[in-house]
């Protein structure tokens with residue numbers, strides 16, 4: 058089976074970011090998402106659907122800081138794209154009645170960039186650093202001191218004449234967001250007083266997200282239509298909101314404007330979104346795994362090459378959901394397709410059972426059981 062030529066998919070289809078950008082199901086923000094997302098962002102903790110655990114923990118952190126009259130501990134929000142990390146960061150500032158300054162890891166290339174941001178902070182401000190795992194090393198080291206002692210050492214001059222001038226900064230709260238908490242260095246991770254681990258949303262929670270967005274955007278949707286969108290949104294509010302907009306388009310052009318169950322199903326068929334919310338890339342990954350590698354185990358980079366994608370895209374965009382949906386397992390020896398994956402592709406799993414699942418590192422519960 059391992060030697061079988063790969064015939065069932067066309068790597069070129071997924072080769073570029075642009076091709077991916079057309080995908081209705083990407084959890085990464087796409088053209089057109091940004092404006093709508095601003096409209097749809099929940100403003101207060103009470104409006105934020107789902108994530109009950111993180112919400113409760115955060116409520117306690119914020120409330121106790123409010124009672125003590127001090128800025129709360131630094132907060133790290135970690136989880137896959139589109140689950141609401143940026144939204145929560147803004148909510149934290151809103152709940153504290155504080156101003157929020159926004160930057161990102163890649164923007165903080167030089168320590169001086171960070172020093173400028175830090176020295177402009179006013180007491181109680183929230184500093185939001187998105188993609189904090191991508192911060193450059195010198196800026197990261199400056200951040201250690203800033204987080205711990207509200208102080209930075211600014212180096213003036215070069216060579217033997219260089220001096221370092223300590224600079225006080227106003228007590229602030231750092232909110233960091235990351236899709237890869239594993240890529241954070243230990244010292245940085247340790248300086249956060251609280252880490253909120255965002256989880257994929259249940260279908261019921263996404264249904265609420267869809268209904269809320271529909272009412273904000275003035276889209277008429279029946280309950281059964283909302284259920285159908287929620288089911289296919291890969292546990293991700295950003296995707297739910299995007300599918301809702303595609304359904305609205307279809308409903309306007311090809312129906313009478315109301316998103317009924319039938320309209321939703323027909324619309325999502327047009328956009329290549331299957332019953333479980335898998336898109337073409339997910340199906341290509343599973344197909345490659347099953348057809349070309351006999352269901353695995355196979356290394357993720359080999360799998361990525363087989364579908365013509367970056368390893369990180371397969372790892373960060375496809376896999377978390379495939380694992381969550383119970384289709385793929387990560388084992389010490391590589392990726393393995395589960396029985397559900399074979400069945401979803403309409404294939405019969407091998408008679409000897411699927412390889413090595415007993416040692417699967419993690420097999421998330423299915424969203425749909």
Ligand SMILES: Nc1ncnc2c1ncn2[C@@H]1O[C@H](COP(=O)(O)OP(=O)(O)OP(=O)(O)O)[C@@H](O)[C@H]1O
Nearest residue numbers: 094097098105106138139140141142143144294295
């Ligand atoms: N809990 C929620 N309730 C309602 N809408 C939500 C919720 N979480 C996210 N959304 C919607 O999903 C969109 C994307 O969320 P957000 O930008 O906060 O995700 P993110 O985790 O920061 O993603 P990324 O990792 O790509 O930065 C928001 O604009 C909002 O419309």
Ligand SMILES: [Mg+2]
Nearest residue numbers: 142143187234
């Ligand atoms: Mg974000």
